[in-house]
Amino acid sequence: MPLTIETCVARHTGDRKEQQDRVALFAHPTRPGMLMAVLADGMGGHTGGAMAAEQVLIKAKQNFESYAPQSETPEHLIASVIDEAHVVIKLTRFTSEQDPHSTAVVLMLQPGRVDWAHCGDSRLYHFRGSELVSRTQDHSLVGELQRKGKLDEAGALRHPQRNVLLSCLGSEQPPRIDHGKQAPLVAGDSFLLCSDGLWAYFSEEELGGAIAALSAREAAGVLIDHARERAGGAGDNITVAIIKFVEAPAR
Known part of the structure; x- marks a missing residue:
């Protein structure tokens, strides 16, 4: 059956002084049916x-x-985005007084596959x-402890070192890149x-339930509102992109 997509991107600064997250969706300029989310x-x-x-974002678009x-x-393209952005971020350390790092999630849609x-x-x-x-596995200390069976999901959320990453862009070591795909x-x-x-x-059940029941735009709004409530005044930047595949309406 023919499919169409609903998409939405949204951000909230949370309780931080600055928004340091970035998100974008863009279509390929010449190839119909191709989309990238980053x-x-x-x-x-x-x-x-x-x-x-x-x-x-700049490297993804280029x-x-x-x-x-x-x-x-597709695997080579997506890996090149992460690898090349990593190199650029490392170079900015020599031209600025910061020590910049970033995570990255890159998705590419082609007809029939993601x-x-x-x-x-x-x-x-x-x-x-x-x-x-499926979902991606965190390249973090608590993520590694979970994979080894030493920590459950609830414990991971309370762990004092839950924000310690084992791999990211801009660090001394090359970034770890894990791939996934879905077709059809x-x-x-x-x-x-x-x-x-x-x-x-x-929870995963809450996320899936909201996205299934609502439009992409409505789901993004509801999830951000609930995250703000649950953060209790100590929330991080919030960033989200949603891509939903739905049946195309009959012509």
Whole structure:
């Protein structure tokens, strides 16, 4: 059956003084049916984090617009965005007084398939209806403890070192890049990209339920409002991108 998409991106500064997250959706300028979503959570002192996150978006747009599917794979394109943004962010350390770093989540839609990759603890969730199909695994200390069975989800949210990343863009070590894909796509598939300012306050069931029941725009608004309430005046920047696949209306 023919599909169409609903999309929304949204941000909230939370209780921070500065918005250091960045998010964007953009279509390919010449190839119909191709879309890229990118989200980055910047870190690194005043303006440094925002500058790092901005570099992720700039590099994503540049590389996506020059994508040549005859000669490169989706995995190669998405990895190049993260790798090259990492190099640029490292170089900015020599031209500024900050120590900039960023996470990255990059998703690319082509007709019939979605590919993605991430580095850090910003997440991508794939839901089918309200059910979770998969989500990215955090490159963080608590994420590693969870994978080893030493910490559960509730303990991870309370852990005093929950913000310690094991990999990110701009660090001394090359970024760790994990890939995922989904093909074919069906009505009811949805993808949520979000920073930890959002996912830290929700179960997977809550996220999937809201996205399945509401439009992309409505779901983004509801999730941000609830995250703000649950943060209790101590919330981080909140950033979200939602892509929903729905049946195309009959002509």
